[in-house]
Amino acid sequence: MQNFTYHNPTRILFGAGQIGSLRREVPQGVRILLTYGGGSIKANGVYDQVKKALAGFDLLEFGGIEPNPTFEYLMKGVELARQEKVEFLLAVGGGSVVDGTKFMAAAVPYQGNEWDLVGRHIAPRSALPLGAVLTLPATGTESNGNAVVTRAATREKIAFSSPLLFPRFSILDPETTFTLSSRQVANGVVDAFVHTLEQYLTYPADAPLQDRFAESILRTLIEEGPRTLADPTDYNARANVMWCATQALNGLIGAGVPHDWATHAIGHELTAFHGLDHAQTLAIVLPNLLWVQRTPKREKLVQYAERVWEIRQGTEAVRLEKGIIATRAFFEAMGNPTHLSAYAVGEERFPEIAERLEARKALPLGERKDITREKVLEILALAR
Amino acid sequence: MQNFTYHNPTRILFGAGQIGSLRREVPQGVRILLTYGGGSIKANGVYDQVKKALAGFDLLEFGGIEPNPTFEYLMKGVELARQEKVEFLLAVGGGSVVDGTKFMAAAVPYQGNEWDLVGRHIAPRSALPLGAVLTLPATGTESNGNAVVTRAATREKIAFSSPLLFPRFSILDPETTFTLSSRQVANGVVDAFVHTLEQYLTYPADAPLQDRFAESILRTLIEEGPRTLADPTDYNARANVMWCATQALNGLIGAGVPHDWATHAIGHELTAFHGLDHAQTLAIVLPNLLWVQRTPKREKLVQYAERVWEIRQGTEAVRLEKGIIATRAFFEAMGNPTHLSAYAVGEERFPEIAERLEARKALPLGERKDITREKVLEILALAR
Numbered sequence: 198m199q200n201f202t203y204h205n206p207t208r209i210l211f212g213a214g215q216i217g218s219l220r221r222e223v224p225q226g227v228r229i230l231l232t233y234g235g236g237s238i239k240a241n242g243v244y245d246q247v248k249k250a251l252a253g254f255d256l257l258e259f260g261g262i263e264p265n266p267t268f269e270y271l272m273k274g275v276e277l278a279r280q281e282k283v284e285f286l287l288a289v290g291g292g293s294v295v296d297g298t299k300f301m302a303a304a305v306p307y308q309g310n311e312w313d314l315v316g317r318h319i320a321p322r323s324a325l326p327l328g329a330v331l332t333l334p335a336t337g338t339e340s341n342g343n344a345v346v347t348r349a350a351t352r353e354k355i356a357f358s359s360p361l362l363f364p365r366f367s368i369l370d371p372e373t374t375f376t377l378s379s380r381q382v383a384n385g386v387v388d389a390f391v392h393t394l395e396q397y398l399t400y401p402a403d404a405p406l407q408d409r410f411a412e413s414i415l416r417t418l419i420e421e422g423p424r425t426l427a428d429p430t431d432y433n434a435r436a437n438v439m440w441c442a443t444q445a446l447n448g449l450i451g452a453g454v455p456h457d458w459a460t461h462a463i464g465h466e467l468t469a470f471h472g473l474d475h476a477q478t479l480a481i482v483l484p485n486l487l488w489v490q491r492t493p494k495r496e497k498l499v500q501y502a503e504r505v506w507e508i509r510q511g512t513e514a515v516r517l518e519k520g521i522i523a524t525r526a527f528f529e530a531m532g533n534p535t536h537l538s539a540y541a542v543g544e545e546r547f548p549e550i551a552e553r554l555e556a557r558k559a560l561p562l563g564e565r566k567d568i569t570r571e572k573v574l575e576i577l578a579l580a581r
Numbered sequence: 582m583q584n585f586t587y588h589n590p591t592r593i594l595f596g597a598g599q600i601g602s603l604r605r606e607v608p609q610g611v612r613i614l615l616t617y618g619g620g621s622i623k624a625n626g627v628y629d630q631v632k633k634a635l636a637g638f639d640l641l642e643f644g645g646i647e648p649n650p651t652f653e654y655l656m657k658g659v660e661l662a663r664q665e666k667v668e669f670l671l672a673v674g675g676g677s678v679v680d681g682t683k684f685m686a687a688a689v690p691y692q693g694n695e696w697d698l699v700g701r702h703i704a705p706r707s708a709l710p711l712g713a714v715l716t717l718p719a720t721g722t723e724s725n726g727n728a729v730v731t732r733a734a735t736r737e738k739i740a741f742s743s744p745l746l747f748p749r750f751s752i753l754d755p756e757t758t759f760t761l762s763s764r765q766v767a768n769g770v771v772d773a774f775v776h777t778l779e780q781y782l783t784y785p786a787d788a789p790l791q792d793r794f795a796e797s798i799l800r801t802l803i804e805e806g807p808r809t810l811a812d813p814t815d816y817n818a819r820a821n822v823m824w825c826a827t828q829a830l831n832g833l834i835g836a837g838v839p840h841d842w843a844t845h846a847i848g849h850e851l852t853a854f855h856g857l858d859h860a861q862t863l864a865i866v867l868p869n870l871l872w873v874q875r876t877p878k879r880e881k882l883v884q885y886a887e888r889v890w891e892i893r894q895g896t897e898a899v900r901l902e903k904g905i906i907a908t909r910a911f912f913e914a915m916g917n918p919t920h921l922s923a924y925a926v927g928e929e930r931f932p933e934i935a936e937r938l939e940a941r942k943a944l945p946l947g948e949r950k951d952i953t954r955e956k957v958l959e960i961l962a963l964a965r
Contacts, residue, residue: 406828
């Protein structure tokens with residue numbers, strides 16, 4: 198096992214009716230900025246629940262945060278928060294709203310070019326405190342210090358992270374997810390699944406508990422993903438997917454083991470440049486990346502095939518391939534195509550994607566830093 | 582899934598050499614009280630590592646905290662801390678040292694009869710901050726707000742808990758466990774195993790991730806327990822047992838599911854009255870409790886037999902029984918007898934144990950509150 202530091206201070210309030218706890222969780226006597234997205238929380242009643250829970254609080258609003266939130270739009274919220282001397286941010290929505298709000302939390306007190314917090318990975322020295330009401334289980338942002346922000350002007354989608362950006366609390370009420378579209382649910386399941394695989398399908402580190410925790414999340418998503426699609430109001434299915442998504446990226450399964458974030462890095466380029474949903478890019482990149490990396494990842498791929506997919510027949514090479522095929526089939530069954538052709542992204546764009554990663558000094562990628570420009574092109578070629 | 586709140590603010594620093602991080606973790610410019618046990622940390626070099634890491638800090642010491650730490654002895658530490666205006670407690674040792682230090686943390690600022698914090702479960706309103714250097718993986722106290730303290734005068738061993746008593750940080754260096762005796766290691770493995778079972782072997786709550794996380798800990802302990810006994814300096818084996826013990830009682834696997842702490846409750850009486858090691862009592866009580874409760878626990882017992890012990894042949898009744906037998910055999914193989922006769926506790930003492938639980942208003946016990954006085958006597962009779 199590798200040495201590690203694990204610290205996750207977010208308080209999780211999980212279950213039906215927990216939005217009512219907001220009164221006790223937000224700080225008293227300070228001005229709060231409620232942030233949200235395109236208005237789905239107004240349609241599904243979550244907005245009203247939040248307003249009711251916080252009746253009498255000094256509450257301002259900043260809505261309209263888009264999927265893949267942009268630096269340009271978020272800066273409007275930063276200016277509002279500065280002008281109005283906001284002291285607490287309350288994000289109500291999915292990963293994009295929470296991520297955008299994390300950027301605002303870091304940017305409001307930052308003196309300098311705020312994009313540097315993202316593009317140059319400048320560590321913030323302070324941040325506004327924030328809390329979240331999560332309505333779309335997927336990214337794990339409700340219980341980590343990570344965020345991803347896009348700069349529209351340059352079509353850059355970049356992840357950043359700070360221990361100051363853990364939400365103070367996050368409210369996870371599975372009922373708030375009943376009104377999600379199938380596409381949103383499928384994206385969330387794929388996102389959590391890929392987060393788990395990127396901390397698991399690397400090389401053995403003699404860390405059997407972390408391996409089994411990862412396999413637990415994967416098996417549960419395989420069971421509960423279809424169940425939650427089949428009946429949107431199945432509370433327990435929604436609850437189980439929600440809790441899986443949190444555990445997939447709260448630091449737990451990645452403690453003491455190697456990580457491979459290459460799928461996310463390549464996927465971000467596809468979203469920034471071609472507008473695909475985040476999880477759509479992951480479903481496309483991951484199976485092909487696993488195939489290209491099947492030799493360095495051999496031991497863990499064989500373990501994955503056996504323990505997650507119960508593939509026990511045939512040679513190692515056969516079992517390993519069957520595991521990758523099962524992964525692809527799972528994404529497809531959830532409704533996520535695994536080929537770029539489904540989104541009309543042609544191969545003429547592939548060199549540009551590799552170049553952008555190179556320009557960002559992101560290459561080589563992977564747990565062994567062996568995913569070079571050539572391998573990125575090979576992965577994309579397989580993903581046509 | 583049941584509603585829950587999950588919050589675990591302890592920062593874990595895990596791995597060889599992490600004691601050197603102490604300088605950054607303890608607060609600057611305050612008087613620190615270093616607490617420890619019978620002196621094993623002086624024999625194995627941990628004391629010297631801690632002193633070296635904290636050279637130049639204002640450090641007082643309070644040693645001699647015994648296994649099953651007593652209120653009476655700990656009050657000496659409380660008085661010392663008050664007299665010397667100590668502002669931070671640093672526990673270096675196993676579960677007893679950390680638990681005893683938690684009591685001191687709550688008792689130092691408490692105005693009133695300090696035993697009430699334990700015996701009457703008065704919630705403390707403030708506590709000294711504390712940190713821990715853990716040298717014996719077992720209880721999970723390094724990452725929760727729980728503690729158990731014994732009153733020697735009345736032979737009462739009682740658990741208490743407060744969110745104020747989570748360590749600010751805990752350092753877990755597997756190398757500090759190389760010098761533990763086989764008995765200490767076996768006790769730790771059994772303790773962590775039973776903690777896990779008491780949050781798992783109840784009734785189904787449609788919480789498959791929590792179930793699988795619990796099964797992950799159990800399977801890992803079954804593998805790594807014997808491995809760590811076979812070679813005390815096998816770093817990864819020690820690391821894996823240590824991380825299992827933390828995860829077994831940090832709130833994670835118990836979030837959203839029913840709990841059954843009956844084995845601990847009965848076990849505490851055996852320790853308080855007959856001086857058995859904590860884990861020795863658990864190894865004796867648990868298999869017999871599972872047998873007596875096999876009907877209400879049927880569904881989870883069958884799942885346990887299949888998923889943890891791979892018992893798939895025979896009727897449900899047969900598989901369930903084989904799972905309990907396997908549990909007993911595991912405890913015995915680790916060196917923990919599962920019968921009271923091994924410790925010369927005769928059946929003439931059984932009524933007294935049931936009476937003490939009754940007097941403490943602890944009965945009925947269990948996830949369904951169906952472990953009555955009669956069942957306690959039945960469990961003890963089977964454990965002869």
